[in-house]
Amino acid sequence: MAALAFPRHIRTPPKPSSFSNKPKAKARTRISVRSSLAPPQLGFSDPFVLELAEALEDSLPSPSSPKLSPLQRIRDASSETLLSTPWPSRKDEPFRFTDTSFIKNSTIYPVSRPPPQSLEAPPASCEETQLPQLAIVDGYIVDFGSNLSGLPDGVYVGSLSNATSESLVERIGEFVSGFDWGDLFWSINGVGAPDLAVIYVPAGCRVENPVHLRYYSAEASDEGSNRLPLSNPRVFVLVEKGGEVDIVEEFMGGDGNRCYWANPVLEVVLGEGGKIRHSYVQNQSPCAAHIKWTSVQQEAESTYQLVEVSSGGKLSRHNLHVQQLGPDTVTELSTLHLAFNEQTQDLHSRLVLDYPRGSSRQLHKCIVANSQGQAVFDGNVKVNRYAQQTDAGQLTRSLLLEPRATVNVKPNLQIIADDVKCSHGAAISDLEESQLFYFQARGIDPKTARKALVFSFGAEVVSQLPNSFVQKKVENQIRELLVPR
């Protein structure tokens, strides 16, 4: 560590403060890397990480209004964590199969300030434009005519900075920065998120139309330039007791092969008896990096349903953490990962159950159709001591369609309670020969048969998307992928 030198930075004599807690004068007071390695720190600081954190901090405006205090608290907590979090290596268990060198070896820089005003709204179907939606471009919330007026009273969808209600801001403030399970990327988002989008559903309120979050990456570099602009969209969802809402997150790819790193975070707090149906569609550019965190806290008797279809990105990783905060919860997770190009699709999920009678079902399907493609799955379910009468099931099925296509699956259940019903299963295969033959025996040629069978493999997850326009969109995306190039 001591041998590392950063000639670009100007070192000032060591100061007692750590680099982020005091409001800094932006006139470059950089703190020596080495001096921040004060002995009380247990971990060691990774200079690469610290440099990135500083760059992110610099790219953001200093907090002006007190309204942003939840956001400021997030930033503070995250930068504290970053002091001792190194960039993950293949020796760390959570990243054993996921190679992040693609990101680390590129020149990472935060996106420049808000996207230009001249940005046009990307095309959307007419059904979509009628739904309440929020466009998030490079982490900044942009108003493209979001049609938020049709929402019921008390529901708020928008940026935290535009929230008029003090009590809302306070309420949100109660929940932020309470997450202990995050990793480096969670903290990077915490430090670099320019704004916090909020979806608030008051008690007992049922939102009829799904809230559509559309994420775009406007700033991007060209393929081969080895530069990655980093954006950190951050969304906080709070559904009070008995509230119900559908959320659709759609990560668009845009045209051509543009490179960027999207590092979004979605935090969900689901009150007692609440219900959320979360659809997450990721179709980013084939040379982009996409690392997403979804953290869900479920109070008693609440229902959280996730349907995910990820097909884009050169490195795409979804970290999902569901924490049970009360008994009788229902958690349904269905994910479909498609690796048709030279890409890695990764799902690391964790479900922590501490209360009785929780019920959960997890279905993960992945299709790898490229010899350089890779899928990774780590599905962790912790059934702790007081989670008696839990009913937890997990099933992962992978389809490997090309020689040397790889899939690494690690289903794992950690069960401490003794009166539970838990199961997990994993299957990895090519298409079944007997099924292919059945098609052939009816006059259908093998290519068409393969396409039909691959499509139907994914259909089990796609059919669970609760909103039909999203389902149709995803089906078309998959059909396009199946057409041989």
Added chain:
Amino acid sequence: MASAPPSLSTARPPTAASPHGDRRRGALPPLPSCGARPPSRGGLRALRSVPLRRCAVRAALSTADRSAAPVESGGGKELLLEVRDLTAVIAETGQEILKGVDLTIYEGEVHAIMGKNGSGKSTFAKVLVGHPDYEVTGGSMMFKGENLLEMEPEDRSLAGLFMSFQSPIEIPGVSNADFLNMAYNARRRKLNQPELSPIEFWAYVYPKLDLLNMKADFLNRNVNEGFSGGERKRNEILQLAVLGAELAILDEIDSGLDVDALRDVAKAVNGLLTPKNSVLMITHYLRLLEFIEPRYIHVMENGKIVKTGDISIAKTLEKEGFKGVSEM
């Protein structure tokens, strides 16, 4: 096989000396055109002009010879399937299952194969349609003059060979409607006819459901997913009714069906029989043969067809078992 039209006098073709002599219906040899023509891809199109060719051959027969032909064969019937000395093994283990099967089926005929478990009946059917588990090691199989051994399974199906499987497998995720639509359109493409859209296809398929006493929601369900054995068999016959075939091989269509279901299935199969197409049934019991009456019954034993006769074989089998049949 002679390449020149053999003499149509009483001289019998060389193969008549085989132990399967009973099976040959009189002295009339197979139509020389079908037997002698070398296998070719253009075979199918050439067969479209069958009537002309057959007339030409018939004209070649002298009236004296025609009178010598037995009443049954009716002269001029097209040969659908000709299997000669077929031997096959299980691809993985090399174990020989078929040890020289001979069978000839003309159009408009109903044949049945009976035999002990393990005698090779289902294997024979699977080898005919090209199942990858088996490998042909010798002999020939000609369907409408084309060499089946050179055809992929989907081409054999498009040529008009249909097999109803003994245990149809499930295809979760693919609906019956989509599956049938794909198969039907494959056939339409082959015949250079325009494909049907899902709605047009629905209109075409719907009346066929009635034929088999099946409910309309059946089409929305996935292929054989959650179907009982009887429903799967009905599904196979529905596919036969929708796709049509010139030779339909029904592998134990009666197993798992109750009496009513069997009646429906038999009615449907009988309804599909025309002078132009044939059926080959594989079964254990007399019951099915009372519904779909076969012209010829073959007994298969140890990978070979050892006996051919009519319905009396089945009756003896029912009463006395295979021992009784071998003494017939």
